[in-house]
Amino acid sequence: MSGSSGQRNVPAGTITRGWWSSVASRAVGFGCLWLVLAGAQVGDVPAAAVAIAVATWTSLYLLEPGSSRRSLPAIARLASLFLYHSVVAGIDVAGRALNPRLPLRPGFVAYPTRLPRGVRQNVFTTLTSLLPGTVPAGEENGQIIYHCLDVTQPVLADLAAEEAALIRALYND
Amino acid sequence: MNLARDIMTIACVSTGAFFFLAGTVGLLRFPDTLTRLHALTKADNLGLGFVVLGLLPQAEGLRDGLKLISIWMFALLAGATVSQLIARAVRRSGAR
Numbered sequence: 001m002s003g004s005s006g007q008r009n010v011p012a013g014t015i016t017r018g019w020w021s022s023v024a025s026r027a028v029g030f031g032c033l034w035l036v037l038a039g040a041q042v043g044d045v046p047a048a049a050v051a052i053a054v055a056t057w058t059s060l061y062l063l064e065p066g067s068s069r070r071s072l073p074a075i076a077r078l079a080s081l082f083l084y085h086s087v088v089a090g091i092d093v094a095g096r097a098l099n100p101r102l103p104l105r106p107g108f109v110a111y112p113t114r115l116p117r118g119v120r121q122n123v124f125t126t127l128t129s130l131l132p133g134t135v136p137a138g139e140e141n142g143q144i145i146y147h148c149l150d151v152t153q154p155v156l157a158d159l160a161a162e163e164a165a166l167i168r169a170l171y172n173d
Numbered sequence: 174m175n176l177a178r179d180i181m182t183i184a185c186v187s188t189g190a191f192f193f194l195a196g197t198v199g200l201l202r203f204p205d206t207l208t209r210l211h212a213l214t215k216a217d218n219l220g221l222g223f224v225v226l227g228l229l230p231q232a233e234g235l236r237d238g239l240k241l242i243s244i245w246m247f248a249l250l251a252g253a254t255v256s257q258l259i260a261r262a263v264r265r266s267g268a269r
Contacts, residue, residue: 036239090219094192097199097212104207108264126253129260130218137260147207147260151234 022065023056030055063119074169081165082127086157089133093149106149111159112144114167117142124166128159178230185227193197206263209263210256217252 033108038044096103115121117139125136127145134155137147148155196216221253227243232238 027220033243036236036243039236043245086218086222090192090215093199093211093215094195097195097202102202104203104208106205125257126250129214129253130249131256133211134255135207135214136258137207147211147264149208149211 011169025051027056027140028035033073071169071172074165075173078169079166082131083164085162089131089158092153093133096149099128103150105150105152107148108137109146109148109151109155110140111146111156112143113163115163120171123170124163127166128162131158131162134159148166178261181230182227185223187227189220189223189227192216192223196220207260210259210263212255214252217248221248 017066019150031048032049034048038048061097080121113121113124115124121139128134128146133149133153134146146155146159193216196212199212200209203212205261222245225241229238233239238254
């Protein structure tokens with residue numbers, strides 16, 4: 001997993017303002033996460049402050065603030081597509097595991113992705129590795145190699161649908 | 174209303190347990206490391222998801238509910254990243 005990649009060809013003033021607003025929004029996000037996980041106790045404040053600072057720094061280091069627009073309806077569509085694929089394919093994997101004849105046709109499939117190497121491709125592989133039936137197993141010549149339980153399934157079409165939804169949701173620039 | 178909540182909990186947690194069972198059976202029956210990896214990650218994704226969904230109606234408040242959902246998200250994130258790393262390592266080394 002490679003670290004950071006981003007676009008630096010944006011005017012400097014925009015970057016600074018955008019950068020500080022991502023620092024603030026990420027710190028608030030981590031603060032909320034702390035409240036959910038650990039609760040609100042006065043004695044915890046120093047530990048919470050350190051954890052939020054370290055988490056924010058790490059997230060900025062690993063994932064540079066991007067300039068692309070995010071659309072909430074598209075994110076909701078991506079989430080529902082993801083849930084639908086998970087349930088359908090999860091039932092499929094469970095059926096194969098419990099089937100006495102164990103119907104597997106495992107193999108590798110190369111998916112020619114439109115996403116650039118780096119963070120975007122990593123987000124895509126992470127998302128698709130959660131989908132039953134596909135596990136990303138590296139890349140070759142700009143193509144992502146997926147290991148599939150059944151290579152006769154329309155894996156490439158599902159991946160393309162997922163990629164299109166991801167681009168509409170997060171990388172619509 | 175309590176009855177409806179309990180029924181939802183029983184239904185969802187049982188579904189989650191079924192997916193964990195199927196994942197475990199897959200882990201034992203599938204022939205090599207990569208196919209077993211499928212069985213494992215899928216059990217986490219759907220099995221834990223249904224267990225969390227079933228526990229939500231029993232949560233004491235909003236915070237407990239959000240906590241359950243974050244636990245699911247963390248398990249998903251960990252499973253998603255680690256399964257890729259294992260798959261890459263297996264493919265590179267040619268292990269079975």
